[in-house]
Amino acid sequence: MEDSQSEQQRVMRRHHREKKELQTRIQAMKNSVPKSDKKRRKQLLLDVARLKAELEQKHQQELEKFRESFPDDNNLDSITEDLAKMDLENQPPRQSRAQRRREKRATLERERQERIAEAEMEHLASFRREEEEKLAAILGSKNLELKDIPADGHCMYRAIQDQLVFSVTVESLRSRTADYMRKHVDDFLPFFTDPDSSDAYSREEFLSYCDEIVRSPSWGGQLELRALSHVLQTPIEVIQADSPAVVIGEEYTRKPLTLVYLHYACNLGEHYNSVRPLEASAVGGAAPRLF
The missing domain is CATH 3.90.70.80 (Cathepsin B; Chain A)
Incomplete structure:
Protein backbone atom coordinates (compact mmCIF):
# COMPACT_ATOMS: atom_id res chain seq x y z
CA MET A 1 0.00 0.00 0.00
CA GLU A 2 2.83 2.40 0.94
CA ASP A 3 4.58 1.68 -2.37
CA SER A 4 1.44 2.44 -4.36
CA GLN A 5 0.84 5.70 -2.46
CA SER A 6 4.45 6.81 -2.93
CA GLU A 7 4.34 6.06 -6.65
CA GLN A 8 0.96 7.76 -6.99
CA GLN A 9 2.31 10.90 -5.33
CA ARG A 10 5.32 10.91 -7.65
CA VAL A 11 3.09 10.64 -10.71
CA MET A 12 0.74 13.39 -9.54
CA ARG A 13 3.65 15.73 -8.73
CA ARG A 14 5.06 15.19 -12.21
CA HIS A 15 1.65 15.84 -13.80
CA HIS A 16 1.37 19.05 -11.79
CA ARG A 17 4.83 20.15 -12.96
CA GLU A 18 4.12 19.29 -16.62
CA LYS A 19 0.89 21.30 -16.56
CA LYS A 20 2.72 24.34 -15.19
CA GLU A 21 5.45 23.96 -17.82
CA LEU A 22 2.82 23.75 -20.56
CA GLN A 23 1.10 26.91 -19.31
CA THR A 24 4.43 28.73 -19.42
CA ARG A 25 5.06 27.46 -22.95
CA ILE A 26 1.57 28.48 -24.08
CA GLN A 27 2.00 31.98 -22.65
CA ALA A 28 5.26 32.35 -24.54
CA MET A 29 3.56 31.20 -27.74
CA LYS A 30 0.77 33.76 -27.24
CA ASN A 31 3.26 36.55 -26.57
CA SER A 32 5.12 35.72 -29.80
CA VAL A 33 2.08 36.24 -32.06
CA PRO A 34 0.71 39.80 -32.52
CA LYS A 35 -2.99 40.13 -31.81
CA SER A 36 -3.37 41.89 -35.17
CA ASP A 37 -2.19 38.79 -37.05
CA LYS A 38 -5.55 37.00 -37.20
CA LYS A 39 -4.33 34.11 -39.33
CA ARG A 40 -1.49 33.23 -36.98
CA ARG A 41 -3.70 33.80 -33.92
CA LYS A 42 -6.21 31.33 -35.37
CA GLN A 43 -3.47 28.75 -35.86
CA LEU A 44 -2.19 29.53 -32.36
CA LEU A 45 -5.56 28.64 -30.84
CA LEU A 46 -5.50 25.32 -32.65
CA ASP A 47 -1.94 24.60 -31.54
CA VAL A 48 -2.78 25.44 -27.92
CA ALA A 49 -5.86 23.20 -27.96
CA ARG A 50 -3.83 20.37 -29.45
CA LEU A 51 -1.06 20.67 -26.85
CA LYS A 52 -3.54 20.71 -23.97
CA ALA A 53 -5.47 17.76 -25.33
CA GLU A 54 -2.29 15.74 -25.88
CA LEU A 55 -1.07 16.38 -22.33
CA GLU A 56 -4.46 15.57 -20.82
CA GLN A 57 -4.63 12.33 -22.83
CA LYS A 58 -1.07 11.43 -21.79
CA HIS A 59 -1.85 11.99 -18.11
CA GLN A 60 -5.10 10.01 -18.32
CA GLN A 61 -3.32 7.07 -19.96
CA GLU A 62 -0.61 7.11 -17.28
CA LEU A 63 -3.19 7.08 -14.47
CA GLU A 64 -5.09 4.24 -16.10
CA LYS A 65 -1.85 2.28 -16.49
CA PHE A 66 -1.07 2.97 -12.84
CA ARG A 67 -4.45 1.62 -11.75
CA GLU A 68 -3.84 -1.50 -13.82
CA SER A 69 -0.58 -2.02 -11.94
CA PHE A 70 -2.40 -1.93 -8.58
CA PRO A 71 -5.80 -3.53 -9.32
CA ASP A 72 -6.37 -4.67 -5.70
CA ASP A 73 -5.79 -1.30 -4.08
CA ASN A 74 -9.27 0.10 -3.43
CA ASN A 75 -7.91 3.34 -2.02
CA LEU A 76 -6.24 4.56 -5.20
CA ASP A 77 -9.21 6.61 -6.42
CA SER A 78 -9.47 8.41 -3.08
CA ILE A 79 -5.70 8.95 -3.05
CA THR A 80 -5.87 10.44 -6.54
CA GLU A 81 -8.68 12.75 -5.51
CA ASP A 82 -6.83 13.85 -2.38
CA LEU A 83 -3.58 14.44 -4.24
CA ALA A 84 -5.35 16.45 -6.91
CA LYS A 85 -6.48 18.87 -4.19
CA MET A 86 -3.02 19.17 -2.62
CA ASP A 87 -0.66 22.06 -3.14
CA LEU A 88 2.44 20.07 -4.05
CA GLU A 89 4.86 22.83 -3.04
CA ASN A 90 5.11 21.71 0.65
CA GLN A 91 2.78 24.30 2.15
CA PRO A 92 2.41 24.39 5.96
CA PRO A 93 -0.47 22.31 7.37
CA ARG A 94 -2.71 25.31 8.07
CA GLN A 95 -3.43 27.70 5.23
CA SER A 96 -3.86 31.43 5.66
CA ARG A 97 -6.86 33.28 4.31
CA ALA A 98 -4.67 34.76 1.57
CA GLN A 99 -3.54 31.28 0.57
CA ARG A 100 -7.13 30.09 0.39
CA ARG A 101 -8.02 33.06 -1.80
CA ARG A 102 -5.09 32.29 -4.09
CA GLU A 103 -6.17 28.66 -4.35
CA LYS A 104 -9.72 29.70 -5.16
CA ARG A 105 -8.48 32.07 -7.88
CA ALA A 106 -6.23 29.31 -9.22
CA THR A 107 -9.17 26.90 -9.30
CA LEU A 108 -11.33 29.41 -11.13
CA GLU A 109 -8.52 30.11 -13.60
CA ARG A 110 -7.99 26.40 -14.17
CA GLU A 111 -11.70 25.92 -14.84
CA ARG A 112 -11.63 28.90 -17.22
CA GLN A 113 -8.67 27.42 -19.08
CA GLU A 114 -10.48 24.08 -19.32
CA ARG A 115 -13.53 25.79 -20.82
CA ILE A 116 -11.30 27.62 -23.30
CA ALA A 117 -9.58 24.35 -24.23
CA GLU A 118 -12.95 22.67 -24.81
CA ALA A 119 -14.08 25.56 -27.00
CA GLU A 120 -10.80 25.44 -28.95
CA MET A 121 -11.19 21.70 -29.51
CA GLU A 122 -14.72 22.29 -30.80
CA HIS A 123 -13.34 24.93 -33.17
CA LEU A 124 -10.65 22.50 -34.32
CA ALA A 125 -13.26 19.81 -35.00
CA SER A 126 -15.34 22.35 -36.92
CA PHE A 127 -12.35 23.42 -39.03
Whole structure:
Protein backbone atom coordinates (compact mmCIF):
# COMPACT_ATOMS: atom_id res chain seq x y z
CA MET A 1 0.00 0.00 0.00
CA GLU A 2 2.83 2.40 0.94
CA ASP A 3 4.58 1.68 -2.37
CA SER A 4 1.44 2.44 -4.36
CA GLN A 5 0.84 5.70 -2.46
CA SER A 6 4.45 6.81 -2.93
CA GLU A 7 4.34 6.06 -6.65
CA GLN A 8 0.96 7.76 -6.99
CA GLN A 9 2.31 10.90 -5.33
CA ARG A 10 5.32 10.91 -7.65
CA VAL A 11 3.09 10.64 -10.71
CA MET A 12 0.74 13.39 -9.54
CA ARG A 13 3.65 15.73 -8.73
CA ARG A 14 5.06 15.19 -12.21
CA HIS A 15 1.65 15.84 -13.80
CA HIS A 16 1.37 19.05 -11.79
CA ARG A 17 4.83 20.15 -12.96
CA GLU A 18 4.12 19.29 -16.62
CA LYS A 19 0.89 21.30 -16.56
CA LYS A 20 2.72 24.34 -15.19
CA GLU A 21 5.45 23.96 -17.82
CA LEU A 22 2.82 23.75 -20.56
CA GLN A 23 1.10 26.91 -19.31
CA THR A 24 4.43 28.73 -19.42
CA ARG A 25 5.06 27.46 -22.95
CA ILE A 26 1.57 28.48 -24.08
CA GLN A 27 2.00 31.98 -22.65
CA ALA A 28 5.26 32.35 -24.54
CA MET A 29 3.56 31.20 -27.74
CA LYS A 30 0.77 33.76 -27.24
CA ASN A 31 3.26 36.55 -26.57
CA SER A 32 5.12 35.72 -29.80
CA VAL A 33 2.08 36.24 -32.06
CA PRO A 34 0.71 39.80 -32.52
CA LYS A 35 -2.99 40.13 -31.81
CA SER A 36 -3.37 41.89 -35.17
CA ASP A 37 -2.19 38.79 -37.05
CA LYS A 38 -5.55 37.00 -37.20
CA LYS A 39 -4.33 34.11 -39.33
CA ARG A 40 -1.49 33.23 -36.98
CA ARG A 41 -3.70 33.80 -33.92
CA LYS A 42 -6.21 31.33 -35.37
CA GLN A 43 -3.47 28.75 -35.86
CA LEU A 44 -2.19 29.53 -32.36
CA LEU A 45 -5.56 28.64 -30.84
CA LEU A 46 -5.50 25.32 -32.65
CA ASP A 47 -1.94 24.60 -31.54
CA VAL A 48 -2.78 25.44 -27.92
CA ALA A 49 -5.86 23.20 -27.96
CA ARG A 50 -3.83 20.37 -29.45
CA LEU A 51 -1.06 20.67 -26.85
CA LYS A 52 -3.54 20.71 -23.97
CA ALA A 53 -5.47 17.76 -25.33
CA GLU A 54 -2.29 15.74 -25.88
CA LEU A 55 -1.07 16.38 -22.33
CA GLU A 56 -4.46 15.57 -20.82
CA GLN A 57 -4.63 12.33 -22.83
CA LYS A 58 -1.07 11.43 -21.79
CA HIS A 59 -1.85 11.99 -18.11
CA GLN A 60 -5.10 10.01 -18.32
CA GLN A 61 -3.32 7.07 -19.96
CA GLU A 62 -0.61 7.11 -17.28
CA LEU A 63 -3.19 7.08 -14.47
CA GLU A 64 -5.09 4.24 -16.10
CA LYS A 65 -1.85 2.28 -16.49
CA PHE A 66 -1.07 2.97 -12.84
CA ARG A 67 -4.45 1.62 -11.75
CA GLU A 68 -3.84 -1.50 -13.82
CA SER A 69 -0.58 -2.02 -11.94
CA PHE A 70 -2.40 -1.93 -8.58
CA PRO A 71 -5.80 -3.53 -9.32
CA ASP A 72 -6.37 -4.67 -5.70
CA ASP A 73 -5.79 -1.30 -4.08
CA ASN A 74 -9.27 0.10 -3.43
CA ASN A 75 -7.91 3.34 -2.02
CA LEU A 76 -6.24 4.56 -5.20
CA ASP A 77 -9.21 6.61 -6.42
CA SER A 78 -9.47 8.41 -3.08
CA ILE A 79 -5.70 8.95 -3.05
CA THR A 80 -5.87 10.44 -6.54
CA GLU A 81 -8.68 12.75 -5.51
CA ASP A 82 -6.83 13.85 -2.38
CA LEU A 83 -3.58 14.44 -4.24
CA ALA A 84 -5.35 16.45 -6.91
CA LYS A 85 -6.48 18.87 -4.19
CA MET A 86 -3.02 19.17 -2.62
CA ASP A 87 -0.66 22.06 -3.14
CA LEU A 88 2.44 20.07 -4.05
CA GLU A 89 4.86 22.83 -3.04
CA ASN A 90 5.11 21.71 0.65
CA GLN A 91 2.78 24.30 2.15
CA PRO A 92 2.41 24.39 5.96
CA PRO A 93 -0.47 22.31 7.37
CA ARG A 94 -2.71 25.31 8.07
CA GLN A 95 -3.43 27.70 5.23
CA SER A 96 -3.86 31.43 5.66
CA ARG A 97 -6.86 33.28 4.31
CA ALA A 98 -4.67 34.76 1.57
CA GLN A 99 -3.54 31.28 0.57
CA ARG A 100 -7.13 30.09 0.39
CA ARG A 101 -8.02 33.06 -1.80
CA ARG A 102 -5.09 32.29 -4.09
CA GLU A 103 -6.17 28.66 -4.35
CA LYS A 104 -9.72 29.70 -5.16
CA ARG A 105 -8.48 32.07 -7.88
CA ALA A 106 -6.23 29.31 -9.22
CA THR A 107 -9.17 26.90 -9.30
CA LEU A 108 -11.33 29.41 -11.13
CA GLU A 109 -8.52 30.11 -13.60
CA ARG A 110 -7.99 26.40 -14.17
CA GLU A 111 -11.70 25.92 -14.84
CA ARG A 112 -11.63 28.90 -17.22
CA GLN A 113 -8.67 27.42 -19.08
CA GLU A 114 -10.48 24.08 -19.32
CA ARG A 115 -13.53 25.79 -20.82
CA ILE A 116 -11.30 27.62 -23.30
CA ALA A 117 -9.58 24.35 -24.23
CA GLU A 118 -12.95 22.67 -24.81
CA ALA A 119 -14.08 25.56 -27.00
CA GLU A 120 -10.80 25.44 -28.95
CA MET A 121 -11.19 21.70 -29.51
CA GLU A 122 -14.72 22.29 -30.80
CA HIS A 123 -13.34 24.93 -33.17
CA LEU A 124 -10.65 22.50 -34.32
CA ALA A 125 -13.26 19.81 -35.00
CA SER A 126 -15.34 22.35 -36.92
CA PHE A 127 -12.35 23.42 -39.03
CA ARG A 128 -11.55 19.77 -39.72
CA ARG A 129 -15.10 18.99 -40.90
CA GLU A 130 -15.15 22.06 -43.12
CA GLU A 131 -11.78 21.14 -44.64
CA GLU A 132 -12.93 17.56 -45.28
CA GLU A 133 -16.10 18.74 -47.02
CA LYS A 134 -14.21 21.15 -49.28
CA LEU A 135 -11.58 18.56 -50.20
CA ALA A 136 -14.25 15.96 -50.90
CA ALA A 137 -15.86 18.35 -53.40
CA ILE A 138 -12.53 19.26 -55.05
CA LEU A 139 -11.42 15.65 -55.38
CA GLY A 140 -14.85 14.53 -56.52
CA SER A 141 -14.69 16.97 -59.43
CA LYS A 142 -11.46 15.24 -60.47
CA ASN A 143 -12.93 11.73 -59.98
CA LEU A 144 -10.52 11.19 -57.11
CA GLU A 145 -10.85 10.31 -53.45
CA LEU A 146 -8.51 10.66 -50.51
CA LYS A 147 -6.20 7.78 -49.65
CA ASP A 148 -5.10 7.87 -46.05
CA ILE A 149 -1.38 7.99 -45.24
CA PRO A 150 -0.10 7.36 -41.67
CA ALA A 151 0.74 10.50 -39.70
CA ASP A 152 4.21 9.39 -38.62
CA GLY A 153 6.47 12.21 -39.85
CA HIS A 154 7.06 10.42 -43.16
CA CYS A 155 3.63 11.28 -44.60
CA MET A 156 4.86 13.44 -47.50
CA TYR A 157 7.37 10.82 -48.62
CA ARG A 158 4.85 8.01 -48.15
CA ALA A 159 2.30 9.92 -50.25
CA ILE A 160 4.89 10.32 -53.02
CA GLN A 161 5.80 6.63 -52.70
CA ASP A 162 2.14 5.69 -53.07
CA GLN A 163 1.83 7.72 -56.29
CA LEU A 164 4.82 6.21 -58.06
CA VAL A 165 4.42 3.36 -60.55
CA PHE A 166 7.73 1.80 -59.53
CA SER A 167 8.88 0.44 -56.18
CA VAL A 168 10.94 2.70 -53.95
CA THR A 169 11.43 2.95 -50.20
CA VAL A 170 10.77 5.99 -48.06
CA GLU A 171 14.41 5.82 -46.95
CA SER A 172 15.53 6.06 -50.57
CA LEU A 173 13.26 9.05 -51.24
CA ARG A 174 14.61 10.84 -48.17
CA SER A 175 18.21 10.08 -49.13
CA ARG A 176 17.76 11.23 -52.72
CA THR A 177 16.00 14.41 -51.57
CA ALA A 178 18.84 15.29 -49.19
CA ASP A 179 21.49 14.50 -51.82
CA TYR A 180 19.85 16.79 -54.37
CA MET A 181 19.56 19.63 -51.86
CA ARG A 182 23.22 19.26 -50.83
CA LYS A 183 24.30 19.41 -54.49
CA HIS A 184 22.21 22.54 -55.10
CA VAL A 185 22.83 24.49 -51.92
CA ASP A 186 22.55 27.88 -53.60
CA ASP A 187 19.05 27.04 -54.86
CA PHE A 188 17.70 26.13 -51.42
CA LEU A 189 19.77 27.90 -48.75
CA PRO A 190 18.15 31.38 -49.21
CA PHE A 191 14.77 29.93 -48.20
CA PHE A 192 15.92 28.54 -44.83
CA THR A 193 15.67 30.60 -41.65
CA ASP A 194 15.74 29.79 -37.95
CA PRO A 195 12.09 29.52 -36.76
CA ASP A 196 12.90 31.18 -33.42
CA SER A 197 15.27 34.00 -34.39
CA SER A 198 14.34 34.36 -38.10
CA ASP A 199 18.07 34.47 -38.85
CA ALA A 200 19.17 33.01 -42.17
CA TYR A 201 20.68 29.54 -42.05
CA SER A 202 24.42 29.23 -42.41
CA ARG A 203 25.76 26.72 -44.89
CA GLU A 204 26.65 24.38 -42.02
CA GLU A 205 23.13 24.62 -40.56
CA PHE A 206 21.62 23.86 -43.95
CA LEU A 207 23.81 20.79 -44.42
CA SER A 208 22.86 19.65 -40.92
CA TYR A 209 19.19 20.06 -41.92
CA CYS A 210 19.83 17.82 -44.93
CA ASP A 211 21.37 15.22 -42.64
CA GLU A 212 18.21 15.28 -40.49
CA ILE A 213 16.11 14.56 -43.58
CA VAL A 214 17.89 11.20 -43.81
CA ARG A 215 18.36 10.41 -40.12
CA SER A 216 14.99 11.34 -38.61
CA PRO A 217 11.25 11.24 -39.41
CA SER A 218 11.37 15.00 -39.97
CA TRP A 219 8.33 16.52 -41.63
CA GLY A 220 8.77 17.44 -45.32
CA GLY A 221 7.44 20.58 -46.98
CA GLN A 222 7.44 22.52 -50.22
CA LEU A 223 11.22 22.75 -50.54
CA GLU A 224 11.60 19.00 -50.18
CA LEU A 225 8.85 18.57 -52.77
CA ARG A 226 10.79 20.88 -55.09
CA ALA A 227 13.86 18.65 -54.69
CA LEU A 228 11.79 15.51 -55.28
CA SER A 229 10.24 16.91 -58.44
CA HIS A 230 13.77 17.33 -59.83
CA VAL A 231 14.91 13.93 -58.60
CA LEU A 232 11.90 12.21 -60.19
CA GLN A 233 11.71 14.68 -63.12
CA THR A 234 7.97 14.76 -62.52
CA PRO A 235 5.53 17.55 -61.59
CA ILE A 236 3.93 17.30 -58.16
CA GLU A 237 0.43 18.73 -57.66
CA VAL A 238 -0.59 19.67 -54.12
CA ILE A 239 -4.34 20.09 -53.55
CA GLN A 240 -5.58 22.21 -50.62
CA ALA A 241 -9.04 23.06 -49.32
CA ASP A 242 -8.78 26.86 -49.21
CA SER A 243 -6.18 27.63 -51.87
CA PRO A 244 -5.70 26.83 -55.55
CA ALA A 245 -3.73 23.68 -56.28
CA VAL A 246 0.03 24.23 -56.39
CA VAL A 247 2.07 22.50 -59.09
CA ILE A 248 5.77 22.07 -58.35
CA GLY A 249 8.11 21.15 -61.21
CA GLU A 250 5.93 22.45 -64.05
CA GLU A 251 8.92 22.26 -66.37
CA TYR A 252 8.51 18.49 -66.56
CA THR A 253 5.99 16.92 -68.93
CA ARG A 254 5.09 13.72 -67.14
CA LYS A 255 1.71 13.20 -65.52
CA PRO A 256 1.82 14.96 -62.13
CA LEU A 257 1.89 13.09 -58.85
CA THR A 258 -1.04 14.30 -56.74
CA LEU A 259 -0.88 14.96 -53.02
CA VAL A 260 -3.43 16.47 -50.66
CA TYR A 261 -2.26 18.91 -48.00
CA LEU A 262 -4.42 19.12 -44.89
CA HIS A 263 -4.17 21.73 -42.12
CA TYR A 264 -6.42 20.07 -39.55
CA ALA A 265 -6.24 16.36 -40.35
CA CYS A 266 -4.84 15.15 -37.04
CA ASN A 267 -3.53 16.22 -33.67
CA LEU A 268 -0.07 16.48 -35.10
CA GLY A 269 -1.17 19.40 -37.27
CA GLU A 270 -0.40 19.59 -40.99
CA HIS A 271 -0.47 16.35 -42.94
CA TYR A 272 -0.08 14.99 -46.48
CA ASN A 273 -2.32 12.28 -47.93
CA SER A 274 -2.36 10.54 -51.29
CA VAL A 275 -5.29 10.10 -53.70
CA ARG A 276 -6.74 7.28 -55.77
CA PRO A 277 -9.34 7.07 -58.56
CA LEU A 278 -12.88 7.45 -57.32
CA GLU A 279 -14.69 4.13 -57.29
CA ALA A 280 -17.07 3.75 -60.22
CA SER A 281 -20.06 3.37 -57.90
CA ALA A 282 -19.31 6.73 -56.30
CA VAL A 283 -18.97 8.73 -59.55
CA GLY A 284 -22.01 10.90 -60.03
CA GLY A 285 -23.27 10.08 -56.56
CA ALA A 286 -22.64 11.58 -53.15
CA ALA A 287 -19.39 13.33 -52.31
CA PRO A 288 -16.63 10.77 -51.66
CA ARG A 289 -15.99 9.71 -48.11
CA LEU A 290 -12.71 10.82 -46.57
CA PHE A 291 -10.74 8.02 -44.94
